Amino acid sequence: MKVAITSTGSTLESTLDQRFGRCSYFVIYDTETKGIEFLPNPNRDVQDGAGPASVQIVASRGAEKVISGEFGFKIKSLLESLKIQMIVLKEPGKKISEIMELLND
């Protein structure tokens, strides 16, 4: 199952990015193959519509869950309609590797 995680950097030591639409990187983690993909976010500095465009990226990679610190209003209803589960983790210092470990539990 694929999980999308917003990240501040491109390594496993990077921390969870607290925003979804304008995060620095998206991490696509496959819990079955244990494959990891780091995608830089092209919508980071876009003026408008960063949220829905980011939802596009995540959905096109087949993610079923998304982990971030916060989801904007437009993003919430979009992810709901796509049936992608949202997980809000309000811990800015949480590392990507730690999150992956929790998922593997």
Next chain:
Amino acid sequence: MSPRPHRLRKISNPPLISGFKPYGDKLKQENGPGIFLHLEEYEAIRLCDHEMLSHQQAAVMMAVSRPTLTRIHSSARKKIADAMVNGRQIIIEGGKIFYDSDWHLCSRCACYFNNPEKLTPVKECPLCHSPEFSNVTDFEK
């Protein structure tokens, strides 16, 4: 001048059914047009009459004021009574709403999560797989 924008009501889950059709011997063929029960009216009936919440609690869940909820609820009851008395069809459709599923808080990893698969109940936290979590009613980011 255009009227002020409508305040949308929050619905947790869409209804399982699309409506009701009356049946019976004494029913004439066309007993009047179908009654449209708005989705927020369905939700008000669900919260107040099925879940037995108070008007105050239901108003919080639907993100409206208590007087508004009372109006929605009594409008719903009136429509259902009309349908029952006059043998009219109930169609559940329409209304000024937005969907927002119930949110839960995991007791172990303190993450908030929702349940987009509304028909299957939540069994464990999607992050740490702990079976211990609580319901959050007024989660707003």
